[in-house]
Amino acid sequence: MKKFLLTALVLMMSVSVFTGCTKSAGSSEPKTTATSDELTPYGKYAETVTYTIGKSTPGIPKLPEGQSYENNAYTQYLKETLNVQSKDLFEAKSGDNYDQKVSMAVASGDLPDMMSVGADTLRQLVDNDMIADLTEVYKSSASDLVKEKYDSYNGRALEAATFDGKLMAMPSTSNANIPTMLWVRKDWLDKLGLAEPKTVADLEQILTAFIQKDPGGNGKGKTVGLALSKSIGGLYGSLFQADNIFATYHSFPRQWIEQDGQVVYGSLTDETKQGLGLLADWYKKGLIDPQMAVRDSIESLIISGEAGAFFGPWWSADYPLNDARRQNNSADWKPYIISEDGSGEITAYTQNPAAEFYVVRKGFEHPELLPKIASALNDKLVREDLNYQPVVDFITGGFDGGKPLGIGINFNDATGQMYKDLKAAVDGEKKVDTLTLDDRTSYNKIMEYLKDPEKADANQWSGYTSRMIGAKLMAETKVNEVNPVFFGQTKSMKLKWANLVKLEDETFLKIVTGQESLDYFDTFVSTWNKTGGNDITKEVAEAIKQK
Amino acid sequence: MKRKNKAGQLEYHLMMSPGIIFLIVFSFVPMFGILMAFQDYVPAKGIFGSAWVGLDNFKYMLEIPDSMKILRNTVVIALGKIIFGTIVPIIFALLLNEIRLKWAKKSIQTIVYLPNFLSWAVVAAVVINIFDYHGPVNQFLQFMGKDPTLFLASNNWFRQIIIGTDVWKGFGYGAIVYLAALTGIDPGLYEASSIDGASRFKQLIHITLPGILPTIMLISALNLGNILNAGFDQIFALYNPIVYETGDVIDTYVYRVGLLGQQYSFATAVGLLKSVVSLTLLLSANQLSIKLVKMRIF
Known part of the structure; x- marks a missing residue:
């Protein structure tokens, strides 16, 4: 046995190492x-x-x-x-x-x-x-x-x-992929005689009506107002984030932004505290999914018709709403842009x-x-x-990997462009065979949907709603863009970032669900800074200066 | 040992070899990776190319408040599982042994044995539903006039649920061995004791328990070695950021930080902590066993 172990050890040790000598570049x-x-x-x-x-x-x-x-x-x-x-x-x-x-x-x-x-x-x-x-x-x-x-x-x-x-x-x-939008059950709004939302206050009223009046007939106390992810916010252009709410306070969680000439981590600002405060208030009132902390699949909540609203990008109609529509053909989800003052303008951060x-x-x-x-x-x-x-x-043929260089260069507003092309084709101003292959598929779905919206199937509904309503809203909404100043990784982040993220996840979720008071936010900021955040912030500032 | 005997042992060694190979491949070879704990490991550079950083990862581990929490959670949950995971099957086996109806005994045994075959992903879905706002537990509480609680998002309840569901899932399986051990006790002893006027309870204390004690010790020892490995899929399927405080154990932490956060070296250092805890538990259990029942586990 001893001999065997020795042999094994020697084998492991003798794995050869390739050492390359760097050629002098021309x-x-x-x-x-x-x-x-x-x-x-x-x-x-x-x-x-x-x-x-x-x-x-x-x-x-x-x-x-x-x-x-x-x-x-x-x-x-x-x-x-x-x-x-x-x-x-x-x-x-x-x-x-x-x-x-x-x-x-x-x-x-x-x-x-x-x-x-x-x-x-x-x-x-x-x-x-x-x-x-x-x-x-x-x-x-x-x-x-x-x-x-x-x-x-x-x-x-x-x-x-x-x-x-x-x-x-x-x-x-x-x-x-911004702005993300508020998706609401329009059929529920109609049933309760509510107007379409324009402001954050409108949304609060709508959510209140949803949970009190149960327009979906889910049974007492089972209707969920706003479906929200455990991460609360800060994942760019993703489903179920509350970034639209945070942005009304000019808060940009999880982003490195510039504030008064200083680099700050967006999750630590007073504005973010205010945003969390509002969400905590909503949670307390029951407007946000009371089981968000243990919710396994938010998608299933939406597909089963228990939820009345969520934030998501223009393609939400393709996923997860395609399945929701399949389940219930009268689930009429519509996207809206809400803002503080109802102007229809929106603030949002950009991605790398x-x-x-x-x-x-x-x-x-x-x-x-x-x-x-x-x-x-x-x-x-x-x-x-x-x-x-x-x-x-x-x-x-559904093949992949042919391009020798996978370089992809698109307009920043590629989605808006897609909408314009499709709109032109639907209006007969653009020839269908000048559309890209993807757009041609969407075009067919849209035409099918327009023939008879009442009878359209889930795929046709998704194709139409994502491209002709969602993408349209995205193309036509005025966005006040905030550009994060840093996307990379610094030296200390390598060791300490994951723990800081954990601290952040834990704190945000606890504050929103009321397990910690809003004042705990200040403790979080100081712990964050003490356990490596300070060093990282300095390194980020340094890295930006170098650039 | 004589040469003749050795030759005769060859087939036994061959029979052992799959186990030995398994042990080497999955337990010894990965030990090599412990080196990562002392490095700033970069996958592209490999273990040979990455820079050595000494004890930096361990220093950082002591700096953050999380380490103590995770260690405490791991030990508390592990001990809870060992203790209740041993006592409950024994009590169940003893109770079942008293049932005289053969078919009832058999069917109860089969039914409680079933959950053991389900994966945690499945059981977790059931557990989540049971403790749901609208689930049976909360409905009962509401019927009693109490406020519903979100048990799985409560630091007061999470550990109890973890330990409880683990025991529930495994006790039927655990009881089988004890039932087998019970049948091995000489019925003559019971007859003799009843002639001497011993009650059922006295028989239990003086005959049954001593009779299955070796089995209990053996099973406990086997459980001990594994117990720190046993938590991951269960806790991973049931936890959420709110209960990190009471439910985050070394395995889940290493998974999140190491694989999702890509801090390979730091995660390895934390993982090493787990080995230390395991070894400590095992050695102290052995000492305890020697002292209390004068029996060695290994």
Whole structure:
């Protein structure tokens, strides 16, 4: 036995370690060999350009038979339009596996010509001078639409990839999912003869009427007013958050914001305390789900018809309301924008617009290829070449992972744009075959719904309500945006953040459900600061200064 | 030992090997990962590439107020489960043993045995419904003229519910062994004692209990080793942020902080704490056993 253990130990110890020597990155910047025509967004190369990539693959590989990551509908499209061919230096499942391969590549200095990296790795690559400056090629080789799309974030998207005034990467964008809306059972409002809500006070009245009069016939005391998540608020663009309530106090829980020239964590402000105060009051009055703390599935509460209202983004009609509608065809959920004064304007915080970064290896002869491919995939393919058959087949077949570079660039108001396109198509002002594939599916549902709204099925109702009502409301509501100033991770966060989050979750839930008084909030703030929050706040301020 | 004997033991060793391999793969090899507790572990760099930070993770663990709470919760809930999880099956087995109707005995035994086969995900759903605002418990309270309580969101009740439901789920299964042990007691002893005029209660104290004592000790010892592992799925399915104060145990904490919060090193350090608690419990149980009943557990 002893011998066996020894052997096992030796085996474990002898796992070899790969140590890479960092190659010196090319000291002189080689000029691109492209001609001025080849430098334009869609200029085709005279000779095929082969480029290597780090390929991030989907968790479950789903390619049509006979196609591979290096040879599929998308690579074929790029070959035909630009005469370029990808070669995978490494392939790894997106997430940890991919990040690990990237770390190895960075450590060994053996980078692919192009790949995607996270914010931390990007900084590391910039510091070690391993990636190319894209300022010039972005100007010459990104299409106008791509530039417009980036600009729709008011410079915030590219700013995240800019170091000392140089553009070092092209980010994938995360488009807006705000404002979230108040979804209410319109059929209940009608039954009780209530007006549609415009203000927070209206909502309070409606919730009171819902729980007192039980318009859904759930039985005494079983109707839930507002369905609310255990996290209370602060999850961007998600279901069941109370961010709309907090925003009326100008409170932005869980966000790093600037207040009087100082960086503060939004969960600690007096405004947040006020917001929690209101929610605690509502909970006490029974307007908020009394069992929110132990509620397992808020969705089932809504699907079963027990809840009368919740906050959610425009797509709430697809999920979870599609199931609610399936269960009860008269459950008529409608979205509303409520504000303090009923003006219809709303305050909301924005999210990190740059999610991942695409970089070019320093020394690669064709740095212009990144903006060119990004333009081909995000502009030409979705406009001029919308009906390019191999890609249409690829998408309608439900396949995934074809694009050699998964860079996605969308307008910040992509949802609003979707609404406008669909509206134009429904009104007959836009040809249906100029719609994107996704929009065409929605268009069909909307037309079916409009034929006979009374008889429409749940899918048709969802398609119509999310796109023609929810997205419309989103596109037409004036939003006073508050931009959080920091999204990354600092050194101390690594060790201490999870505990602070736990403290925050616990405190918010206890205050709202009345297990602690509102004054406990002050204790929470001081504990938060003492157990690491102070250090982290300093580091965040430091990180912003550096930028 | 003689050579001849050793050769004869080969098949026994082979029979043991699956267990040994299981132990090595799932208990010894992961011990290697304890190194993470002394590192600033980064998955991409691995254990060999991550920086060493000495005792930083342990220092931080002592700094935050949570550590003591979690340790206390773990010990209280674990001890509660050990004590009640031992006593209840014994009492139940003794009571069942007194039933003379054979079919009633069999069917009761089967019914109470069933919950053991259900996963906690299922039992938790039932428990949540029972303690729901509109569930039977609260309806009864309201009938008695009391205010309904949200038991699962109450720090006064959460531990009791955890221990109670765990005992409820497992006592039927636990009782089986004792019932078997009861049948092993020589009926001659009962006959002799009744001739001597012993009452049923005296028989219980002087014959039945001593008769099953070795079994009780053995089962307790086996339970002890496992008890700190047994809480995760149950508590995870039933808790919520409000009852972190009384219900958050080492396993759930490590899961949240380590896997969801991605603080691998810190979570490993906290997990190491669990091993320390387990070892302490086991050693003290052994000492207790030696002192009280003059019997070694191991």
